[in-house]
Amino acid sequence: MARAPSRSKPSRSAEPELSIRIDLDEEDALGPGKIRLLELVREHGSISSAGRAMDMSYRRAWLLIDELNRTFRKPLVETQKGGGGGGGAQLTAFGNEVIRLYRAIGVDATQATLSHLQSLQRMRAIGR
Amino acid sequence: MARAPSRSKPSRSAEPELSIRIDLDEEDALGPGKIRLLELVREHGSISSAGRAMDMSYRRAWLLIDELNRTFRKPLVETQKGGGGGGGAQLTAFGNEVIRLYRAIGVDATQATLSHLQSLQRMRAIGR
Numbered sequence: 001m002a003r004a005p006s007r008s009k010p011s012r013s014a015e016p017e018l019s020i021r022i023d024l025d026e027e028d029a030l031g032p033g034k035i036r037l038l039e040l041v042r043e044h045g046s047i048s049s050a051g052r053a054m055d056m057s058y059r060r061a062w063l064l065i066d067e068l069n070r071t072f073r074k075p076l077v078e079t080q081k082g083g084g085g086g087g088g089a090q091l092t093a094f095g096n097e098v099i100r101l102y103r104a105i106g107v108d109a110t111q112a113t114l115s116h117l118q119s120l121q122r123m124r125a126i127g128r
Numbered sequence: 129m130a131r132a133p134s135r136s137k138p139s140r141s142a143e144p145e146l147s148i149r150i151d152l153d154e155e156d157a158l159g160p161g162k163i164r165l166l167e168l169v170r171e172h173g174s175i176s177s178a179g180r181a182m183d184m185s186y187r188r189a190w191l192l193i194d195e196l197n198r199t200f201r202k203p204l205v206e207t208q209k210g211g212g213g214g215g216g217a218q219l220t221a222f223g224n225e226v227i228r229l230y231r232a233i234g235v236d237a238t239q240a241t242l243s244h245l246q247s248l249q250r251m252r253a254i255g256r
Contacts, residue, residue: 018237019149019157022245024252029147072251094251101248105241109146112240113233117150120229123200123222124152 016117018110022102028071035102037064041077042091042099050089065089072098144245146238150230156199163230165192169205170219170227178217193217200226 021031033054040050051061069075076095080088091099110117149159161182168178179189197203204223208216219227238245 016153017151018233019151019159020237021147021149022248023145023147024248025144028252030248031147071253073253074251098248098251101244101251105146105244108240108244109148109237112236116229116233116236120150120152120158120226123202123226123229124156125199125201 016121018106018113018117020102020106020109022105024071028067030068030071030098030102034064034068035099037061038068038076038091038095038099041065041089042096045088045090047077047079047089068098144249146234146241146245148230148234148237150233152199156195158196158199158226158230162192162196163227165189166196166204166219166223166227169193169217170224173216173218175205175207175217 019032021029023029037050037054037056040053041047044050044053047061047065048058051058054061056064065077069077072094074094075092076098077089078092147160149157151157165178165182165184168181169175172178172181175189175193176186179186182189184192193205197205200222202222203220204226205217206220
């Protein structure tokens with residue numbers, strides 16, 4: 001599966017942050033870019049608007065959503081037919097559950113590794 | 129900092145695996161590719177051999193190591209002078225500690241999120 005752009009930039013003074021990609025198998029992965037795209041579809045109600053918000057072409061956004069829909073047992077996003085590119089789209093309950101699990105993994109992983117992250121923070125170059 | 133190639137491919141029947149990138153700040157990140165490179169330098173005693181083992185040019189491997197050495201307070205890798213590209217290299221105690229922390233973060237994060245990962249696994253398409 002193609003990777004979605006993913007790097008969210010923490011501010012200079014921020015604590016280290018975890019970016020988590022879940023390698024589901026040798027082909028399929030779920031990372032911060034795809035999850036962000038799903039959240040933007042939920043917010044905007046449209047794949048094209050969600051793609052635009054990530055500086056992504058409609059085609060690329062559509063392909064990523066299509067891949068996600070095929071990766072899981074049920075569709076994560078449903079589109080209205082006959083929309084011709086600009087048609088509406090919304091998250092299914094299944095899609096919302098995938099987002100919820102991914103976000104919970106991020107929170108739990110960060111919490112479980114906080115002391116190690118702080119040790120790495122202290123080992124960083126001063127002023128960087 | 130440039131990204132090192134990172135995707136390790138779990139086998140088809142494997143449980144989902146976490147790939148963790150630690151975003152230290154807006155410029156510097158530490159992910160599976162750089163850690164693998166460091167481990168290969170430790171194993172091979174040479175930046176060029178380590179790079180080769182990852183299908184990476186000597187130049188690219190050297191640049192990644194140089195970046196890592198600047199990211200942290202102390203060098204992670206020490207090279208013998210006068211080697212002219214093929215000179216030996218070894219991990220410092222500091223470099224070994226960075227690897228240890230990164231690997232501990234992976235283990236602790238996976239353990240803390242196992243039930244969520246298994247939920248995602250059950251939501252995947254059958255036969256993929």
